[in-house]
């Protein structure tokens with residue numbers, strides 16, 4: 296039997312994770328400073344409205360619709376001048392805009408739902424979830440980067456929201472994406488899963504941690520696995536990535552090959568960390584484990600890493 300996980304994948308696994316279905320044409324090379332104004336002058340423009348980590352959704356029968364026309368958005372105290380242009384769909388321009396009213400002030404027909412629930416419960420289609428990840432990350436960056444980090448002067452939004460310019464010192468600032476390594480340590484027979492202190496009941500997942508400055512993805516995977524589990528890794532291969540708008544990360548999923556068996560879990564970070572057999576993990580994926588142990592839900596990249604290993608030969 297050949298163990299094939301470390302061969303190049305035959306398909307692109309990133310297509311199958313949550314928040315990955317963005318179909319917006321970003322047209323990044325043509326973003327003008329007035330592109331948000333131009334988009335707002337187009338009656339076909341559709342808006343995603345966000346406030347305090349929540350997306351506003353119109354409730355129509357049992358369907359949730361995240362798309363608002365500009366005139367329709369007025370009652371929600373939207374800050375159109377702080378909107379960002381995500382790009383263009385087949386229907387027209389797409390913006391993400393900060394809204395101002397609290398969930399309890401909303402009419403019956405509109406709900407404000409936190410991003411995690413929107414994605415976990417599959418309330419919107421994959422293309423809209425991809426747009427949500429893009430818009431949420433950009434709005435969060437603007438909200439926390441209003442002032443120039445070089446001279447302290449208030450900076451201004453430019454290029455449809457893809458740049459901030461400081462009028463005092465002339466510095467340009469660009470939206471950031473924070474890379475996080477998430478890794479599943481595997482052999483043909485077993486994989487390493489940990490249980491974070493904040494996890495829900497029975498949940499075990501892949502280990503993860505921020506990639507630090509000056510570090511390769513592979514080095515971060517090896518360092519985090521050694522720090523959290525006391526397991527040294529040999530080969531490391533990339534598997535898939537996932538936009539993760541909490542607030543603006545990119546999860547980079549990898550497999551690692553262990554060089555030792557004896558786990559020494561960092562109990563400050565983890566409540567438990569142990570080896571699981573393929574049969575046991577299959578029960579966790581199917582939600583039929585006798586002790587109620589489970590893996591993360593389908594949209595999570597950890598789920599896809601675990602599933603890819605279980606399904607591998």
Ligand SMILES: [Zn+2]
Pocket residue numbers: 443444445446447448461462463464465466
């Ligand atoms: Zn400045």
